[in-house]
Amino acid sequence: EVQLxxxxxxxxxxxxxLRLSCAASGFTFSNYAMxxxxxxxxxxxxxxxxxSGSGGYTYYADSVQGRSTISxxxxxxTLYLEMNSLRAEDTALYFCAKRSARTSGWFDDWGQxxxxxVSP
Amino acid sequence: EIxxxxxxxxxxxxxxxxxxxSCRASQGVSSNLAWYQQKPGQAPRLLISGASTRTTAxxxxxxxxxxxxxxxxxxxxxxxxxxxxxxxxxxxSWPLTFGGGTKVEI
Numbered sequence: 681e682v683q684l685x686x687x688x689x690x691x692x693x694x695x696x697x698l699r700l701s702c703a704a705s706g707f708t709f710s711n712y713a714m715x716x717x718x719x720x721x722x723x724x725x726x727x728x729x730x731x732s733g734s735g736g737y738t739y740y741a742d743s744v745q746g747r748s749t750i751s752x753x754x755x756x757x758t759l760y761l762e763m764n765s766l767r768a769e770d771t772a773l774y775f776c777a778k779r780s781a782r783t784s785g786w787f788d789d790w791g792q793x794x795x796x797x798v799s800p
Numbered sequence: 801e802i803x804x805x806x807x808x809x810x811x812x813x814x815x816x817x818x819x820x821x822s823c824r825a826s827q828g829v830s831s832n833l834a835w836y837q838q839k840p841g842q843a844p845r846l847l848i849s850g851a852s853t854r855t856t857a858x859x860x861x862x863x864x865x866x867x868x869x870x871x872x873x874x875x876x877x878x879x880x881x882x883x884x885x886x887x888x889x890x891x892x893s894w895p896l897t898f899g900g901g902t903k904v905e906i
Binding site for chain 1: 801843899901
């Protein structure tokens with residue numbers, strides 16, 4: 681059974697930084713692309729970032745480009761998202777999601793999310 | 801960026817009735833379209849991939865169709881557990897984009 685467990689969320693100051701983690705189990709982590717999707721309170725889903733199975737390719741939404749870094753540690757089966765220069769509009773529930781293939785595909789498994797609140 | 805537009809935003813349906821949800825892409829995405837179901841307080845769940853391939857976790861009353869720019873999710877006979885928000889998402893090109901969602905309610 682695929683399990684994705686996010687952590688690292690919390691209350692952050694505007695302009696601050698955070699690192700989200702996603703511990704994966706139940707599948708061969710290195711074989712799959714992974715991503716982060718967020719959901720602001722009461723709003724829809726917004727794709728944030730993705731990384732290929734090899735880690736060689738990374739992609740970002742314009743809303744976080746330049747202030748976010750996605751990475752993975754295949755030895756630890758863990759996905760990360762570092763964000764800096766946090767803004768109020770980054771407040772959201774951040775989901776870690778597994779893609780269906782090494783470089784592309786849909787999101788076939790999701791974690792329960794970690795809540796990030798950016799507020800003074 | 802490919803904009804995904806879902807309609808209607810809200811759909812009121814009675815149990816046992818048919819529900820038809822639409823998703824339109826601003827550019828062609830071939831069949832690289834997924835549907836997700838999200839219930840309150842839960843993570844999204846993959847419902848359909850490749851525009852029409854239903855996951856085994858969902859019953860046959862759910863079906864997807866379409867290609868290019870026009871897609872449809874049909875729930876043939878709504879059950880109480882189907883009341884949720886449904887999102888479409890294209891994975892044909894970067895950035896990945898989701899539709900705004902359709903809330904199916906009683």
